Each structure stands twice: as C-alpha cells, then as structure tokens.
Amino acid sequence: MEKSTRAGTIRTESVCRHYPMGDGVIRAVDGISLEVGAGEFVALLGSSGSGKSSLLNLIAGLDRPTSGAVIVNGDNLAEMSSEELSRYRRHSVGMVFQAFNLVGTMTLLENVELPMRFAETERGQRLALAREALQRVGLGGRMTHRPGQLSGGEQQRAALARALANRPSLLLADEPTGNLDSHTGNEILDLLHECNERLGMTLLLVTHERSLAERYAERLVFLADGKVVGEQANAPVSWQEGERQ
Amino acid sequence: MKADDLVDLAARNLRESMFRNSLTTLGIGVGVASLVAMLSLGIGLQQLADRRLARSGLFDTIVVTSHRSLRGFGRADNRNEAPPAESPPLDETARAEMARLPDVFEAVPDLRFISEVRYEGKPHLAMVAGLPLSARDKDAFENMQGSFFSSDAADEAILQIQFADELLGIGQKLGESSSKLSGQTQTLIGKELTLRYAERVPSPAAPAQEGGGAGDRSGALKDAPQPPVMAAFSVVPRERTLRIVAVTDQDPEGMRGASGARVFIPLQMGENLHVMLPSGLRGSEPDFSNVPAYPSLSVRVKSPDRVEPVQDAIRKMGFSTFSILDATRGLRRFFAVFDLFLGIFGSLALAVAALGIVNTLVMAILERRREIGIMKAIGASDGDVKKLFLAEAAVMGLVGGMLGVALGWAMGRLINAGANVYLHRQNLPSEELWAVPWWLVAGAIAFAIVISMISGLYPAARAARLDPVQALRYE
Numbered sequence: 001m002e003k004s005t006r007a008g009t010i011r012t013e014s015v016c017r018h019y020p021m022g023d024g025v026i027r028a029v030d031g032i033s034l035e036v037g038a039g040e041f042v043a044l045l046g047s048s049g050s051g052k053s054s055l056l057n058l059i060a061g062l063d064r065p066t067s068g069a070v071i072v073n074g075d076n077l078a079e080m081s082s083e084e085l086s087r088y089r090r091h092s093v094g095m096v097f098q099a100f101n102l103v104g105t106m107t108l109l110e111n112v113e114l115p116m117r118f119a120e121t122e123r124g125q126r127l128a129l130a131r132e133a134l135q136r137v138g139l140g141g142r143m144t145h146r147p148g149q150l151s152g153g154e155q156q157r158a159a160l161a162r163a164l165a166n167r168p169s170l171l172l173a174d175e176p177t178g179n180l181d182s183h184t185g186n187e188i189l190d191l192l193h194e195c196n197e198r199l200g201m202t203l204l205l206v207t208h209e210r211s212l213a214e215r216y217a218e219r220l221v222f223l224a225d226g227k228v229v230g231e232q233a234n235a236p237v238s239w240q241e242g243e244r245q
Numbered sequence: 246m247k248a249d250d251l252v253d254l255a256a257r258n259l260r261e262s263m264f265r266n267s268l269t270t271l272g273i274g275v276g277v278a279s280l281v282a283m284l285s286l287g288i289g290l291q292q293l294a295d296r297r298l299a300r301s302g303l304f305d306t307i308v309v310t311s312h313r314s315l316r317g318f319g320r321a322d323n324r325n326e327a328p329p330a331e332s333p334p335l336d337e338t339a340r341a342e343m344a345r346l347p348d349v350f351e352a353v354p355d356l357r358f359i360s361e362v363r364y365e366g367k368p369h370l371a372m373v374a375g376l377p378l379s380a381r382d383k384d385a386f387e388n389m390q391g392s393f394f395s396s397d398a399a400d401e402a403i404l405q406i407q408f409a410d411e412l413l414g415i416g417q418k419l420g421e422s423s424s425k426l427s428g429q430t431q432t433l434i435g436k437e438l439t440l441r442y443a444e445r446v447p448s449p450a451a452p453a454q455e456g457g458g459a460g461d462r463s464g465a466l467k468d469a470p471q472p473p474v475m476a477a478f479s480v481v482p483r484e485r486t487l488r489i490v491a492v493t494d495q496d497p498e499g500m501r502g503a504s505g506a507r508v509f510i511p512l513q514m515g516e517n518l519h520v521m522l523p524s525g526l527r528g529s530e531p532d533f534s535n536v537p538a539y540p541s542l543s544v545r546v547k548s549p550d551r552v553e554p555v556q557d558a559i560r561k562m563g564f565s566t567f568s569i570l571d572a573t574r575g576l577r578r579f580f581a582v583f584d585l586f587l588g589i590f591g592s593l594a595l596a597v598a599a600l601g602i603v604n605t606l607v608m609a610i611l612e613r614r615r616e617i618g619i620m621k622a623i624g625a626s627d628g629d630v631k632k633l634f635l636a637e638a639a640v641m642g643l644v645g646g647m648l649g650v651a652l653g654w655a656m657g658r659l660i661n662a663g664a665n666v667y668l669h670r671q672n673l674p675s676e677e678l679w680a681v682p683w684w685l686v687a688g689a690i691a692f693a694i695v696i697s698m699i700s701g702l703y704p705a706a707r708a709a710r711l712d713p714v715q716a717l718r719y720e
Contacts, residue, residue: 057714060622062621062622062713062714062717063712063713063714082626082627083626083627083628086621086624086625086626086627086629087624087626089621089622089623089624090623090624090625091624095622095623097622097717101615101618101619101622101717102619103616103619103620105257105258105261105616106257114620114623115623115624117246117247117250117254118246118620118623118624118625118626118629119624120246120247120250162623163623166624
C-alpha cells in the first residue's frame with residue numbers, strides 16, 4: 001500500500017526543555033535534534049524520566065521549548081502564539097494517552113465530538129464523523145456509554161477515535177498500552193498502525209517496551225537523560241503477520 | 246467554539262454537579278428575589294403616591310389669579326408684568342380662552358365663600374366651595390358616604406366630616422370628635438340644610454351682560470336706592486335649600502388648611518347663586534362691571550408634565566399662575582433616592598450570592614482540572630475554556646435570575662396581602678403597594694447574568710491559564 005505524501009513532517013533542532021527545581025535545573029529534554037518524515041511510524045524508547053513524554057508534549061504543542069525549535073509542517077511551534085498552538089493541536093495533532101483521558105461525564109459519542117466542537121464543525125457533520133470514527137475502532141454499539149462503563153481497551157479505542165476526529169496529519173501516542181494487558185495492547189497498536197498505514201498519518205509512539213516498538217515502528221529512537229542516545233531503522237513485522245493470519 | 250455549543254456544554258457541565266450548582270443558583274435566586282422585592286415595593290409605593298397625587302388634583306392643576314387681585318401669585322418673580330390697572334380681568338372671557346388652550350382639561354372658577362348654613366334651625370358658619378363634576382374622581386370622594394352630585398346645577402351639598410360632626414353636635418366637647426364615617430353621619434344624608442348668602446344683583450340701569458341664572462329673586466331689595474354709575478349693583482340677602490347627598494371623611498382641600506371648605510356644592514349651581522364675593526368690592530378694581538370677575542381660576546391640564554407649558558401660556562395672557570409641580574419633582578427625587586437605597590439593600594444578598602458563584606466555579610476548576618487539560622490537548626484555546634466557564638456562570642445567573650424574579654414576585658404578593666389585611670383591620674381601603682413592571686423583570690434577570698459573569702471572570706481566567714501538561718498530570 002502506498003503511503004500518502006500529505007503533511008506531517010516533524011523536525012526538532014537542538015530542542016531543550018528545562019524545569020527549574022529548587023536551586024538546580026531538571027533537563028527533561030536536552031538538545032534533541034530529530035527528523036520524522038510525513039507518514040513515518042517512529043517509536044521513542046527509553047526508561048522512565050528519559051524525556052520521551054516531554055519531547056512528545058513539545059511536538060504536540062502542549063508545552064514550549066526552553067530553547068531550540070520544533071518545526072512541524074514547516075512551522076516553528078516555539079514561535080507560535082497560544083491561540084495558534086491551540087489551532088495547531090485542534091487541526092494537525094491527534095493524541096492518545098496512557099490514562100486514556102476521556103471526559104468521564106460524557107458519553108463516547110460526546111467525547112469524540114468534543115474536538116470537532118472546538119473546530120466548529122457543523123453539528124450534523126460532527127455527529128456523522130464521530131459515529132464513523134467510533135465504528136472504525138469497533139465501538140459502534142457503545143456510543144451512548146460513558147467511559148466508566150467500558151474496559152481499558154475500549155476506552156483507549158474511544159480515545160483513538162477522538163484523536164482521529166479532526167483528521168490530523170500527526171498522531172502522537174504516549175504509552176498507549178501502559179494501562180492495558182498485552183493482548184489489548186496489541187489490539188490498540190494494530191489500530192494505530194492501521195491509521196498510519198491506511199490514513200497516512202505520521203505516528204510517534206512513546207513506549208518503554210522495546211518489543212512492541214520493534215513489532216510496529218519503522219524507526220526506533222532511544223532516549224536517556226533528555227538526549228538521543230541511539231537510533232535504528234526497523235522492519236515492522238506486525239502487519240505482515242496480521243496479513244498472514 | 247460556537248455559541249450554541251458553548252451553552253450546551255455549559256448546561257451539561259452544570260447538570261453534572263447538580264446539587265452544588267443548584268445551591269449556588271438558589272443563592273443567586275434569593276439575592277435577585279430580595280432585590281426584586283425591595284425595588285417592587287419602592288416602585289409600588291411610588292406608583293401609589295403618583296396615583297394618589299394625580300387623583301388629588303393638586304399636581305395637574307394651575308391656580309390662576311389676576312394681577313389685579315391682591316392674592317396674585319408670583320409677584321416677586323414678575324416684576325416686569327403689566328401694572329394691575331392694565332392687566333386683563335379674570336372673567337368668563339379669560340376662562341373660556343384658557344379652556345381652549347392645548348392640553349387643558351378644564352378651567353373652572355374657584356368659587357368659595359363664607360356662608361351661614363342652617364340645619365334644624367341652628368346656624369353654623371362654614372366655608373362653601375363649588376365643585377365641578379370632574380371632582381368626582383378625586384380621592385376625597387372615593388370612599389365617601391352617599392353619592393356625588395346628581396348634576397352640575399342640582400341643589401345638593403356634600404359635607405366634610407368635621408362639619409357633619411358639628412351639625413350632629415359631635416365634637417362640641419373637648420376631645421370628642423369622631424372624624425369617622427358612621428351610622429350617625431349616615432343619618433344626615435337626604436336631609437336638608439339652608440344656605441344663607443348675599444347675592445350680587447345688577448342694577449336696572451346697567452343690566453348684566455349675562456342675565457339668567459339669578460334664581461329666585463323674591464325678597465330682593467327692589468326699592469333700594471341705586472348708585473348713579475353705569476355698573477351699579479345691589480347686594481341682596483338670599484336663602485337656598487340644599488339636600489345633603491354625601492359626607493366625606495377626607496379633606497378635599499387639605500392644602501388650604503384652616504381655610505378649606507367644609508360644605509361643597511355643584512359649581513354651576515354655585516355660580517348661578519351670584520354670590521357677592523369680596524373681590525367684587527375691592528377698590529383695586531378700576532372699573533366696576535356687572536360682569537363679575539373671578540378671584541381665581543383652577544385650570545386642570547391633561548397630565549402633570551403639561552403643567553409648565555400651559556402655565557407659560559397663561560402667564561403670556563397676563564395672569565399670575567401657581568402650581569405645585571416643583572413639589573412633584575422633589576417627590577420624584579425622593580423616590581429615586583429611596584429606590585436606590587432599597588436596591589442597594591436588595592443587592593447585598595446578590596453580592597453574597599456572587600461570592601457563592603466564585604466559590605462554586607473555583608471548586609469546579611479544581612475538580613475539572615484534568616478535564617480542562619484534556620480539552621486543551623484536543624484543541625480548546627484559552628479563550629474557549631474562559632468562555633465555557635463564563636457561560637456556566639451566565640447560565641447560573643439566568644436560571645437564578647428567573648427563579649429570583651418568581652420568588653420576588655411571590656414575596657411582593659405576600660407583603661401586599663399582609664399589608665392589605667392590616668389596612669382592612671384599620672378600616673382603610675385596599676392598596677396596591679407593590680408593582681413588578683416588565684423592565685424590572687428583564688433588568689433583574691440581566692443584572693443577575695451580569696453579576697454572575699463578573700463573578701465568573703476570576704475563575705474563568707484561572708481555568709484558561711492552566712498549563713495543559715500540568716493539568717493532564719493532575720489526579
């Protein structure tokens with residue numbers, strides 16, 4: 001299958017994110033330069049505190065670098081205003097978190113609709129897209145359920161449906177399988193991989209499970225103490241296995 | 246975010262913490278209710294005063310006098326006016342001219358004279374005043390015993406309670422005065438009294454331009470010697486029997502104090518008596534005429550706000566005028582200040598409710614910290630978050646405002662009902678002490694929304710400033 005050539009390129013240039021802590025400084029991200037091509041599936045690997053989630057937050061536009069540049073689709077996020085960053089998150093980024101981060105008081109349909117409300121999508125179109133996204137992740141029959149009524153895997157699938165709602169060019173997944181058993185985790189990664197393959201989204205996966213990354217990602221980037229300590233190309237096997245099955 | 250989505254999200258967020266938000270909304274409701282109850286009472290009292298004053302006939306009436314009259318008003322302000330000798334007479338021609346002025350309801354002579362009134366053979370002295378039929382609507386005749394004059398020329402009289410007491414022999418002893426309508430005063434109605442007065446009769450040498458209406462002239466001093474002047478007249482003692490048709494316990498001429506009339510007769514009938522008035526003898530009159538000049542006229546305008554232009558027009562005609570319009574202005578100022586104070590006291594409860602909103606929304610930020618982080622992560626701007634919290638405050642204000650107006654209305658009705666029970670026990674007529682005009686309803690709801698949104702400003706700004714990364718870490 002041919003990958004789309006649509007927008008989704010990421011480039012970080014000596015990006016740093018330092019947090020003052022007492023008299024010292026925590027260097028969560030310390031001069032990382034990284035390039036991710038459009039439609040690529042890259043896994044960020046590292047132990048806890050290595051800076052992979054901090055780097056993901058910078059790329060997601062949730063946080064601002066202390067120095068350096070984060071350039072996505074040609075625009076430097078470090079130079080964007082707060083309003084421009086929220087517009088970027090709304091239209092260009094889809095995020096999946098370890099803790100699912102669904103709004104517990106809303107139904108799945110409402111959760112998936114929410115980013116489209118911020119994007120001011122017309123109500124009828126919004127409902128149709130939300131239903132379609134939920135059906136795509138296999139939750140067509142659970143639309144009126146609240147997150148508390150679902151299993152962890154179902155919640156993560158709903159979170160993925162929400163991430164896809166505004167058709168972003170960038171899909172960022174922060175330990176998406178961290179709260180799931182291995183079988184369910186594989187299901188979620190299959191779905192993420194499918195989005196990457198079929199929809200051509202650039203996928204950045206943060207995980208500390210190397211086996212999982214090797215199974216799906218095209219490239220592995222190793223982080224430690226806020227720095228890139230290694231990088232290797234990878235030949236994912238999951239999709240072929242899936243096809244064989 | 247679109248406005249309808251904003252309201253939709255705000256409403257569903259409020260529903261999620263139903264109990265706490267209901268209590269906050271109830272707080273706003275109580276605040277608005279106290280504001281509405283206070284202001285509606287102030288407005289009601291103002292309307293009552295306006296109604297009463299309008300019906301008193303004081304505020305839409307201009308008293309007109311001639312410069313020739315020693316009783317002319319405003320002399321100090323009218324130093325450039327024509328000297329008394331050159332000023333026009335206040336006669337029927339002038340009255341008709343005033344009656345034709347725009348916005349004038351009627352112009353009637355101020356007919357009043359002191360007369361001997363005989364009842365059951367006993368003489369009494371009383372100030373008698375003529376009343377036009379339009380006086381029927383005055384407060385003083387609203388709850389009187391009996392009925393108003395049957396016509397403008399009927400031989401009928403209405404008595405003021407003190408005079409009725411005098412006729413009945415009540416109040417002769419010190420401290421004994423009923424001043425209340427009772428069965429005793431009721432007995433006077435239908436009885437007759439005799440009015441003894443002096444009639445001004447034109448001499449045959451110079452007959453009056455307007456003849457008629459002199460009534461029965463039997464007993465006139467026909468043989469009296471006539472003065473050798475063109476406009477001579479005679480003064481003839483007369484009697485007229487009148488039937489008492491009503492007794493009023495109010496004082497229709499309260500503003501005149503001790504000189505207020507105690508016996509009222511129909512104006513037309515009174516004019517037909519051609520009573521010799523002191524003004525007819527006054528030396529300041531340059532030429533005696535058989536066309537009598539009125540001592541003063543009462544000009545009633547259609548509404549109090551038309552008093553000033555009519556007053557100006559009459560002054561231009563060469564007459565002195567007086568109205569107590571300034572007193573109305575003072576009264577309005579008083580009620581404006583009174584309403585302001587009531588509003589301030591009523592707003593105190595709303596101010597407390599506003600603190601409740603701040604508290605509720607700050608609590609909501611703490612509870613929904615993670616939710617705010619999620620919203621920001623999926624594309625909500627700082628402005629969206631701010632607007633959402635402000636919308637929640639506005640929805641609470643709207644619901645609280647509507648609840649408050651309903652509560653305030655109920656409180657006002659309760660106060661009104663209680664006050665009327667008290668008035669009935671005091672044998673006083675019912676009054677509408679309380680009024681909720683449409684602008685108060687709209688204003689109170691709008692005020693509640695504005696206060697709620699102002700209260701929501703700080704929490705909304707705080708929510709908008711939340712760092713999404715920190716918020717997403719929050720457990």
